[in-house]
Amino acid sequence: MNRFLPISRADMEERGWETLDFVFVSGDAYVDHPSFGPAILCRLLEKHGYKVGIIPQPDWHSTRDFARLGRPRLAFLVSAGNMDSQLNQFTAAKKRRHEDAYSPGGEGGHRPARATIVYANRLRELYPKVPIIIGGIEASLRRFAHYDYWSDEVRRSILVDSMADLLVYGMGERALLEIAADLHQGVAVENIQDVAGTCFRVPGFDYVYDYLKLPSFAAVCAEKRAFAEAFRTAYLEQDPIRGRRLAQQNDEWCVVQNPPAKPLTETEMDEVYDLPYQRTYHPIYEKAGGVPAIKEVQFSLVSQRGCFGGCNFCAIISHEGRIIQRRSHASILREARLLTQLPGFKGYIHDVGGPTANFRRTSCDAQLVRGTCRGKPCLSPEPCAHLVADHSDYLQLLRELRALPGVKKVFVRSGIRFDYLLLAKDDFLEELCAHHVSGQLKIAPEHISDRVTRLMGKSNRAVYLEFVRRFRRVNEKLGKKQYLVPYFMSSHPGAELSDAIELAEFLRDMGYHPQQVQDFIPTPGTLSTCMWYTGLHPLTGEPVYSAKRPEEKRMQRALMQxxxxxxxxxxxxxxxxxxxxxxxxxxxxxxxxxxxxxxxxxxxxxxxxxxxxxxxxxxxxxxxxxxxx
Incomplete structure (x- = not known):
């Protein structure tokens, strides 16, 4: 029997299924791997006894593909995929991309713009009475009125534009299982209004209790200071322990957000990653050459989620949260042994990490009791006095992995927070350089102007230079020739032409010649995007300059090369x-x-x-x- 989840009627018949409980519509090709959100959620539902099928990358020009698996018993689940569909299709210069790593053969054009809205509207056209639940990164970061860079306008909540019944934000496992249980017990979808990590819509504020009111969609469209106020309120409540319910009027509908879902325990994280994934793309893509995105993750291990780094241009705080959730060593070692048996494995584990590789514990011991500090960063621009910098658990995990039979080398390629590393009083850097760097270590100082790094939420130039000195000293001690590959960003809010020239002079003096340059892209849901659009820092109210003219953006980018x-x-x-x-x-x-x-x-x-x-x-x-x- 085909061990992938059903994608056709023939697959359902092979399993003896007449009807599915859930049908998942995804903007990505079907890759059954724990680095792909649809695979995790569908396998988790399957583990809990539900019949689940997937419609990957349907042709949205008609309803035909959406009817492929029939009417589900409980609900349709909709996601644009592992990336926001606008970011997937367009560059920082708003030019269309021709490649899509999440599509067969890496070919673009297999998903529509604003895929979540398009898919949900097609399903509503076909099945008016079936509940529709949207989620994934696109829905998660567009859950309230938000600025859309590609159309250069403030748009309504995606929950209103899609006319879905519920929106699951964040990683989604805990919320989706609770929703599934309610639907299975016969609870009408419009009455599911108390699940953490979800948004729902009601006609007005009279239908909500115990909430903080955000400035309305009309208000944030009319006045940028109101937009900054709405963002500030929502941003400061993104905590699963102390966060409060929020509500915002979006034209005729009031969008209500429940507090974020509680972090998964170690046991729950193990359950998610121990599910029976096929760990590759579906065979239907073989003729097209497969799905390129699997190459980066096929022989990598996710060890944790969440990030307390506080980068203002990053959406992780609004999607995965600041509280670290980690897997047990036993679970990670089981997966590593499994990797050694896969076709194509040559003895190299390509990565062990998460959003930040060396964050394997909460930033302080009190977070799981009282939540994260409201408006106070853990690490940067200045580290909190209560921050615990400790790599001991991560070091032990890496040692256990490289001792496994069949494993020649274990690399660490996801981001290393060098400022956190410098605070730790352990041998992590030396062991990293001795065993886990493949000649080059990628790090992300992002900029070196103190003004810009402060607005980015990054450590300053002095911290970066101290890390460079330490890295060189350790490699000299080890007798290794290894190099740093720093990533820098152009045109971030606060970066003026003088800052770009300062960065160019720094690159000259350090002998760096970046082969890749990242322009700042104002993606929905980030603090930096709020600064870029409003010209204000939402947490302090200070004015912030942003390079918006194409000519100046080209200048800042060119100065980096x-x-x-x-x-x-x-x-x-x-x-x-x-x-x-x-x-x-x-x-x-x-x-x-x-x-x-x-x-x-x-x-x-x-x-x-x-x-x-x-x-x-x-x-x-x-x-x-x-x-x-």
Whole structure:
């Protein structure tokens, strides 16, 4: 028997099923792996006795595909997939992407824009009376009135636009099981209004009790300060222990959010990751070359969820939360042994981590009792006095994994918080460099201007430089040649042209030449997006500048790769605009050569390797002779 969950009537007949309890409609291709939300939720429902089928990437131009598995007994579940569908389809420059790692063969165009809304509306057209429950990252981050960068407007709650009955936000396991139990017992979906981690809609505030009122959709559309106030209130209540119910009027409907679901216990986390996943894509995608997204995670291990790092441009606080939830060593080791038996495993576990690899415990011992501190960061820009920096459990886990038969090497490739690492009084960095780095360690300082890192919620330049020194010293001690690969971001709120030039000079002095540059994208639900749209820091009220003109954004991006010949002209414009002509020339401190020399001799010049100085044939200045055809 095909051990994947049913995706067709033939699959249902093979199992002897006439009707399903739940049908899950997903914007992603069907990959049965615990790194994919639909797979986790469907397998969990199956474990608890429900009959579940999946309709992956239906053709939304008609209702035909949505009827493929028939009418479910309890509800349709709808998700846009592992990414927001707008982010999946469009770049920071609002250009359409042609590739989609979550689709067969990596080909784009298999899902609609605003997939959650489109799918839910098609289902409502086909089955008007069947409950529809939406979830996933797209629904989670758009649960209230939100700014949409791609349409450059404030949009209503996705619960109203989709006309779904319930919205599950966050990771969803606990909430979905509770909803399933209520529906199974005959509770009408409109009466399911007390499940933590869900939103529902009612005609007005008279239908709600014990709540905080957010400025309405009309108010946040009309006034940016009202938008910032609504965001601030919702942001500060994103805690499963002390969080309160919220309500916001969205035109004719009032959207009500219950407090977040409680964190999963270690036993519950083990249950989720011990489910019988096939750990690959469905065979129907074989002819297309498979689903590329599986390559990054197939031989990796998720050890925990949540992040208390506090990056303001990240949506994790609104989706996974700040409280760390971890699996037991026994569960992770069971999965590791399973990986060693999979086809294609060559002895290398590619990653062991979560949103942040070295967060394996709560940031302090009081969080599980009183919740996270309201409006107070745990780690950055300054660490809390009560923060416990301890890698002992993670170190022990890594040692156990690399001792397994069949395992040659265990890498750590998900993000390392170097500021947290520096606070710990243990040997984590040395052991990391000795056993778990494959020549390069990826880290994310994001910027080096103190003004910008503060608005990002990141540690400052001094902390980063201290980590660089420690990393080099440890590798010299070990006799290893290993390198840092830092990630930086352009055009984050607060970053002016002077900050971008400061970053370019830092990259020059450090000898870094980033091959990839990330433009800030104002995705729904983040504090940075609120700053970008409103021009205000929602927690402090301070004004915040954002680079919104395409020309300035291109300048900031080009300055991070000033050494590429294709960027020379725009970098020169940026430097002149900032009155930094001193950085145009051939000296050791220069970023780019003058335009006249470059233009006059362009036919005789080919690309020079990154990091090598260029020589002006007229003056003879420069540290390296240029290469000629």
């Amino acid at each position: 000033y050494w590429l010949p294709r960027n020379h002209a725009i970098v020169r414009r940026a430097l002149r605009l900032a009155h930094r002509e001193d950085l145009i020339g051939y000296g050791a401190h220069a970023l780019v050569p003058p335009a006249e020399c470059e233009t006059a001799h362009r036919p005789r010049v080919r690309t020079v390797a990154a990091g090598k100085r260029r020589e002006c044939p007229r003056s003879g200045h420069g540290e390296k002779k240029r290469k000629r055809r």
